[in-house]
Amino acid sequence: MALVTVAELACAAAEGGYAVGAFNLNNMEILQAVIAAAEEERSPVILQASQGGLKYAGIDYIVAMARVAAEKASVPVALNLDHGTSFEQAMQCIRKGFSAVMIDGSRLPLEDNITLVKRVVDVAHAVGVSVEAELGKIGGTEDDIVVSEREAMMTEPEEAAEFIEAAQPDLLAVAIGTAHGVYKGKPKLDFERLMEIKARVDIPLVLHGASGVPDQAIRKACQIGISKINIDTELRVAFSGAVQRTLKASPDEIDPRKILGPAREAMKQVVREKMRLFGCSGKA
Numbered sequence: 001m002a003l004v005t006v007a008e009l010a011c012a013a014a015e016g017g018y019a020v021g022a023f024n025l026n027n028m029e030i031l032q033a034v035i036a037a038a039e040e041e042r043s044p045v046i047l048q049a050s051q052g053g054l055k056y057a058g059i060d061y062i063v064a065m066a067r068v069a070a071e072k073a074s075v076p077v078a079l080n081l082d083h084g085t086s087f088e089q090a091m092q093c094i095r096k097g098f099s100a101v102m103i104d105g106s107r108l109p110l111e112d113n114i115t116l117v118k119r120v121v122d123v124a125h126a127v128g129v130s131v132e133a134e135l136g137k138i139g140g141t142e143d144d145i146v147v148s149e150r151e152a153m154m155t156e157p158e159e160a161a162e163f164i165e166a167a168q169p170d171l172l173a174v175a176i177g178t179a180h181g182v183y184k185g186k187p188k189l190d191f192e193r194l195m196e197i198k199a200r201v202d203i204p205l206v207l208h209g210a211s212g213v214p215d216q217a218i219r220k221a222c223q224i225g226i227s228k229i230n231i232d233t234e235l236r237v238a239f240s241g242a243v244q245r246t247l248k249a250s251p252d253e254i255d256p257r258k259i260l261g262p263a264r265e266a267m268k269q270v271v272r273e274k275m276r277l278f279g280c281s282g283k284a
Contacts, residue, residue, distance in 0.1 A: 003070045006078045006100035006228065007130030007170035009044045010204035013227040018279030019207070022046035022080060023271060024232040025062060026053045029264040030239070035069045035077070037271035041281040044075055046100075046228065048082040049093075063097045075284035080132070082230070090120045094129050102132035102173070110159060117167035132206060132228075135163050136175030157196040164201050171204045171228060176221075178209035189217050191224060198225035206230070211237075215277055222279055231274055235267050242266035 009020045023034045025047045038045040047069070049062045057065075063079065070077040081093040081101040090101045103120045105113035117133040124131045136155030155174040164172060174197055177189045187209075198205065204227035210218065211233035218229070242263040246253065253259055275281045 001070060001073065001076065003066065003097070003099040004044075004076045004078050005128070005130040005170075006046055006080050006132065007204070009046060009076060009078055010171055010206075010227040012044070012283070013280065014204045014225070016279075016283060017223065018283060019222045019226050019229045020044050020046055020280050020283075021271065021274050021278050022048050022082075022228055022230045023235060024048045024050050024053055024082060024230075025066065026056055028065060029260050030235060030267060031065050031069055033235075033264045033267035034271050035073055037268045037275060038075045038077070038284070039073060040268075041272055041275045042075060042284045043275045043280045043282070044077075044284050045275075045280075046078045046080055048080045048230065048232075049098075050082040050232070051085065053082075059092065059096050067097065083134075084120075087116060087119055091123065094124060094127060098129065100130040100132065100170075102134070102171075104134050106134040106137050106175075110163065114163060114167045117163075117169055121168050130170040132171040132173060133163070133167060133169035134173040134175075134206075134208075135160055154190060154193060155197060157193065157200050160197050161200040164203060169203065171206050172201065173206040173208050176207075178207060178213060187213050187217070189213070189221060191220060194221065194224050194226070204228060218277055229274075229278055231271075234270050234274075238266040238270045239263045 013020045025031055034045060047066050066079040078100055079098050081090060081098055083104045084090045084101050090103050093101050101124060103117055105116040121131045137153050154176060176194050178187055205225055206228040207221055207226045208230045210229045211231055243259060246259050246262050
């Protein structure tokens with residue numbers, strides 16, 4: 001089937017009380033792992049391309065792989081720009097065939113963030129593409145984007161309501177205590193803040209930096225109102241761990257298929273576990 005929008009999947013998740021997993025795409029093995037997991041779990045799924053992914057694989061390869069996967073899949077598949085840095089980049093992704101874009105203006109003052117998002121929304125909605133925005137700053141490192149603990153800040157519920165009314169995004173990523181990358185300690189999510197935000201807004205909410213967050217906290221976030229959850233770091237950990245084990249067992253191995261095949265299987269198992277945790281298994 002053709003690529004669907006993230007809004008379509010997230011709105012269904014919001015109504016059903018579960019979250020859809022969004023997994024970062026960098027190469028063919030990751031794509032195959034994610035799609036195979038989605039098929040086996042009968043789950044809708046979101047493929048994402050970050051700044052690093054676009055630089056590594058190239059936008060044309062990213063779109064081509066995602067399109068082939070969606071056409072062959074029997075479950076709904078979306079392709080989303082993750083942490084878009086500019087209006088121009090969002091437009092390029094829309095022109096190339098992304099079904100959704102995230103434009104990240106969280107680094108900007110509130111009014112400037114609203115202006116940037118609304119500008120993207122006006123174009124994206126005209127051509128049937130959904131838009132995710134972010135309010136508040138999520139700490140940690142993701143590819144080329146680094147936010148220190150000092151710069152990170154929580155999403156303010158009142159600002160969230162004002163922001164959504166003015167900018168009109170389809171989804172909103174909120175900062176409630178998660179971080180990108182590997183956690184140094186145990187993450188503590190501000191569920192009270194999440195409940196306040198959910199009470200004030202009527203669009204699906206997104207949790208970034210969910211790799212490493214305890215399962216119990218993820219379940220609670222989904223129950224409160226998170227409808228899309230981003231996972232990247234745990235796929236990287238599974239990939240690198242499997243490659244290291246393969247080469248340790250067979251240091252003279254030169255066949256990339258024998259090196260990357262086990263890594264693909266390891267990532268697939270992580271994705272399946274996340275889909276069950278998020279509650280999106282069986283929702284396709």
